[in-house]
Amino acid sequence: MRHTEKILHLTLVGSGGDGVMSTASMLLRTAARMGLYGMMTQSYGPQIRGGESAAHVTIGVEPVAITGVVKDLIVCFRFEYLSRFAQEITAAPHVALFHSAEETDIPVLLQTKEGMRVPIPFQQILEEAGLPEIAKNVVVFGMVLRALGWDLGDGNACVSEVFSHKSSAVISSNLRALEVGYQHLETLTLPFRGPRHGAAKQTTVISGNEACAEAAVDAGCRFYAGYPITPSSEILEKVYELFPAVGGRLVQAEDEIAAIGMIIGASWGGVKSMTATSGPGLSLMTEMLGLASMAEIPVVIVDCQRAGPATGLPSRMEQSDLWHAIYGGHGDFPRVVLAPTNIRDCYLTMFRAFHLAETYQLPVLVLSDANIAQRSEIIEKIDTRGFPRGERAIAALETPGDIDALREGIYRRFDLAAAVDDRWPGVNPVAIPGMPGGMHSIAGIEHTERGTPSADGANHERMNQKRFRKLMAIERETAEWCVTSGRAKAPIGLIAWGSCAGVVQEYALTRDDIALFVPHMLHPFPARALQTFLEGRRTVGVIEMNFQGQLYHHLRGIGVLDGTAHNLRRSGGLPFQLDEIGILLREGGLI
Amino acid sequence: MSDAVRKPIAYRNQCKQVWCTGCGDYGVLKSFTRAFAKLHLANEKIAIVSGIGCSSRLPGYTATYGFNTVHGRPLPIATGLKVARPELTVVACGGDGDGFAIGIGHIPHAIRRNPDLTYFVMDNSIYGLTKGQASPTTRRETKEAKGLVGVDETPINPVLFVLASGAGFVARTQAGDMAHMAEMLQEAIQYPGFAFIHCLSVCVTYQGRSFQDQLDRDVHPLPTDHNPTDAQAAFQIARTDPWALGIIYRRPLGEEFDAKSEPVAE
Numbered sequence: 001m002r003h004t005e006k007i008l009h010l011t012l013v014g015s016g017g018d019g020v021m022s023t024a025s026m027l028l029r030t031a032a033r034m035g036l037y038g039m040m041t042q043s044y045g046p047q048i049r050g051g052e053s054a055a056h057v058t059i060g061v062e063p064v065a066i067t068g069v070v071k072d073l074i075v076c077f078r079f080e081y082l083s084r085f086a087q088e089i090t091a092a093p094h095v096a097l098f099h100s101a102e103e104t105d106i107p108v109l110l111q112t113k114e115g116m117r118v119p120i121p122f123q124q125i126l127e128e129a130g131l132p133e134i135a136k137n138v139v140v141f142g143m144v145l146r147a148l149g150w151d152l153g154d155g156n157a158c159v160s161e162v163f164s165h166k167s168s169a170v171i172s173s174n175l176r177a178l179e180v181g182y183q184h185l186e187t188l189t190l191p192f193r194g195p196r197h198g199a200a201k202q203t204t205v206i207s208g209n210e211a212c213a214e215a216a217v218d219a220g221c222r223f224y225a226g227y228p229i230t231p232s233s234e235i236l237e238k239v240y241e242l243f244p245a246v247g248g249r250l251v252q253a254e255d256e257i258a259a260i261g262m263i264i265g266a267s268w269g270g271v272k273s274m275t276a277t278s279g280p281g282l283s284l285m286t287e288m289l290g291l292a293s294m295a296e297i298p299v300v301i302v303d304c305q306r307a308g309p310a311t312g313l314p315s316r317m318e319q320s321d322l323w324h325a326i327y328g329g330h331g332d333f334p335r336v337v338l339a340p341t342n343i344r345d346c347y348l349t350m351f352r353a354f355h356l357a358e359t360y361q362l363p364v365l366v367l368s369d370a371n372i373a374q375r376s377e378i379i380e381k382i383d384t385r386g387f388p389r390g391e392r393a394i395a396a397l398e399t400p401g402d403i404d405a406l407r408e409g410i411y412r413r414f415d416l417a418a419a420v421d422d423r424w425p426g427v428n429p430v431a432i433p434g435m436p437g438g439m440h441s442i443a444g445i446e447h448t449e450r451g452t453p454s455a456d457g458a459n460h461e462r463m464n465q466k467r468f469r470k471l472m473a474i475e476r477e478t479a480e481w482c483v484t485s486g487r488a489k490a491p492i493g494l495i496a497w498g499s500c501a502g503v504v505q506e507y508a509l510t511r512d513d514i515a516l517f518v519p520h521m522l523h524p525f526p527a528r529a530l531q532t533f534l535e536g537r538r539t540v541g542v543i544e545m546n547f548q549g550q551l552y553h554h555l556r557g558i559g560v561l562d563g564t565a566h567n568l569r570r571s572g573g574l575p576f577q578l579d580e581i582g583i584l585l586r587e588g589g590l591i
Numbered sequence: 592m593s594d595a596v597r598k599p600i601a602y603r604n605q606c607k608q609v610w611c612t613g614c615g616d617y618g619v620l621k622s623f624t625r626a627f628a629k630l631h632l633a634n635e636k637i638a639i640v641s642g643i644g645c646s647s648r649l650p651g652y653t654a655t656y657g658f659n660t661v662h663g664r665p666l667p668i669a670t671g672l673k674v675a676r677p678e679l680t681v682v683a684c685g686g687d688g689d690g691f692a693i694g695i696g697h698i699p700h701a702i703r704r705n706p707d708l709t710y711f712v713m714d715n716s717i718y719g720l721t722k723g724q725a726s727p728t729t730r731r732e733t734k735e736a737k738g739l740v741g742v743d744e745t746p747i748n749p750v751l752f753v754l755a756s757g758a759g760f761v762a763r764t765q766a767g768d769m770a771h772m773a774e775m776l777q778e779a780i781q782y783p784g785f786a787f788i789h790c791l792s793v794c795v796t797y798q799g800r801s802f803q804d805q806l807d808r809d810v811h812p813l814p815t816d817h818n819p820t821d822a823q824a825a826f827q828i829a830r831t832d833p834w835a836l837g838i839i840y841r842r843p844l845g846e847e848f849d850a851k852s853e854p855v856a857e
């Protein structure tokens with residue numbers, strides 16, 4: 001792989017106590033301070049805590065779309081841990097390898113001719129400087145900072161910021177640890193140079209989960225209920241951190257059934273509400289997904305997809321909840337499915353989710369995945385001013401004049417005649433509990449215009465028509481919620497979604513015979529836009545990370561793809577690597 | 592209209608009730624409207640959230656806000672609503688199957704959170720809507736006599752369960768005594784926190800006459816010297832007397848957690 005001064009790929013491999021994640025995150029923050037872009041992904045063993053972990057960091061002068069596999073710099077605390085990450089780590093010919101001085105048998109994987117080995121006596125350095133074991137991550141941060149030729153001042157600023165909520169003694173001890181690390185490698189010159197200056201302005205370091213949380217609160221979410229589950233829990237934690245300032249309320253529910261129940265209840269009360277979960281939680285929520293749609297209550301549900309059914313591979317990514325999101329649940333009911341493709345995109349996606357949920361009064365699912373959820377990126381601050389912010393239409397209510405009017409009820413919650421309005425098809429203005437004159441009941445049982453239970457098939461058909469009319473309007477409104485790239489005349493048209501879109505895009509940039517279509521709406525699908533994109537293409541392929549080809553079959557089912565289209569897929573686990581896209585295309589006979 | 596003192600009928604809508612003739616749920620509905628009238632509640636400030644079952648049809652018949660949700664889930668939904676709209680009087684209700692079979696997992700957690708709402712369970716000790724299967728409160732003799740599934744399973748004791756979970760207000764009443772039901776409901780609504788009412792009710796169709804006979808014979812008021820703020824006495828009643836009616840426990844205010852009701856900003 002090319003090496004330029006514009007991009008740098010580094011990895012830290014260690015176990016729980018080595019603090020590789022915090023070192024990597026300090027590097028990322030420092031890069032942001034220097035006007036650079038970057039991305040950090042983390043990889044764990046099957047157990048979520050303890051065990052070995054790898055932090056991959058890519059830093060660039062330009063925005064970074066993926067963390068590369070071919071590493072310029074590797075910091076490894078124990079060689080035996082490396083084998084777990086063999087698929088994720090390859091040494092560049094010029095690799096610089098920092099490892100503990102006690103270990104002398106360099107794994108074959110890391111033996112290169114031009115590379116450089118830097119044995120580091122971590123224990124000794126700490127002891128001589130009188131630093132505690134927990135300062136190791138900051139010492140290592142200092143070393144990498146020095147090795148990359150970055151300023152100690154930027155490192156100091158980063159450490160002060162990271163430990164700002166700690167005592168001044170802790171801050172000064174960490175500043176010293178940084179200096180100790182920095183000075184230890186004072187005389188070192190690496191066999192390569194990484195990026196040192198960038199021009200990015202107003203950037204921030206944020207994970208996908210944090211971005212979803214921030215955007216949700218920004219979009220007006222004021223009630224959150226959720227049950228912790230990897231890889232979604234940081235959304236709950238971040239929302240909890242943000243809520244006090246805006247007066248929101250959060251409940252940690254006893255399970256996902258209660259979580260979706262609570263948001264349905266709060267949203268019925270007129271408050272924008274959401275939950276976040278992963279596949280197992282979405283399975284538990286499914287009955288009430290139908291309830292929200294049937295009772296026409298806006299809710300936003302983020303599903304940070306992990307791999308596999310049941311417990312599956314909890315910390316790995318996959319795109320296998322698509323069918324569940326689009327089709328899951330008994331009976332016919334409209335819902336919307338959106339998917340962000342990267343962290344920046346989480347903002348717009350969350351705004352759109354609340355906009356659609358509130359405007360059309362139905363459940364909206366946001367399909368994130370373990371990769372977007374857990375990785376951190378340096379991104380430019382997002383200006384959300386132009387983002388859609390639909391509000392729920394509120395009914396104009398009359399106060400009933402007498403007891404008979406009160407008992408009869410004037411308000412029709414599910415008025416069929418009113419719901420043919422062209423702007424809001426299928427939607428009725430709501431009366432929020434507490435509003436005089438709006439008394440009515442709503443139900444998960446099929447109901448009449450007044451919300452009274454009804455077992456009449458003809459009424460059921462009319463109500464289905466009303467509820468599904470919303471999808472037609474949404475399809476019109478969101479017809480362009482997709483991104484295309486590549487030449488109009490490129491013979492190969494690829495379709496990719498979610499976090500996989502980034503790597504496919506990177507690959508497509510290396511060739512001029514590939515154009516790419518990335519839907520941001522998965523349901524209802526921007527079918528017209530896809531058809532336009534596909535015109536004149538010789539070959540079409542859907543790239544996705546699941547075993548059954550869920551997007552491919554969905555697109556065949558709705559009639560936008562025919563049997564000549566290819567499906568390029570594999571089960572989840574690690575994210576697609578750049579060269580893997582080429583292999584998939586070659587194996588599929590597309591190139 | 593809004594300022595007038597309303598009569599019970601003003602809380603009943605004009606929807607035709609479809610319970611079997613003689614079903615205990617008719618009386619429950621009347622006691623609800625009576626309690627609302629006694630408390631001078633404005634119709635729009637009341638929200639009733641039910642699960643699924645014959646008993647859960649109740650909010651469909653009141654001229655208030657109502658939500659007939661799905662089986663076993665009224666408590667989470669009522670909790671969410673109360674957080675969003677603390678100014679409302681929120682009553683969750685449903686059957687014994689709804690509450691103590693499918694929905695039982697939510698009860699202790701609702702109690703821990705202690706939202707200021709009332710949970711009213713119409714316990715007819717049978718699954719009415721699904722036509723007569725055993726519920727978690729069906730007595731073993733009944734199951735044996737009717738050939739129902741689960742003869743070897745001991746019934747749950749709702750009052751003991753709720754007390755042990757830490758509820759601050761626990762009362763028992765019966766569907767045959769409208770005045771008592773309404774009184775319990777008023778007390779529960781006025782209690783600032785999670786209040787539980789166990790209502791012994793009759794399913795004429797699937798429990799038959801024998802259950803009503805048993806109620807007629809066995810229910811009785813709590814002993815006159817029962818002190819509802821005495822937790823030990825409450826547990827004693829809960830364990831030993833399934834037929835005692837009245838306020839079994841009322842935690843004095845300021846003891847342990849009080850209900851929270853800061854509004855959500857919009």
Ligand SMILES: Cc1ncc(C[n+]2csc(CCOP(=O)(O)OP(=O)(O)O)c2C)c(N)n1
Nearest residue numbers: 643644645646662686687688689718719720
């Ligand atoms: C998830 C789910 N499982 C099962 C049912 C079927 N079901 C409806 S009501 C009910 C039990 C009714 O008994 P109870 O809650 O005691 O109320 P009752 O009808 O006696 O008032 C059952 C099992 C359902 N609606 N939903």
Ligand code: SF4
Nearest residue numbers: 611614645719794795
């Ligand atoms: S079946 Fe039983 S519980 Fe249901 S309405 Fe009839 S009497 Fe009431």
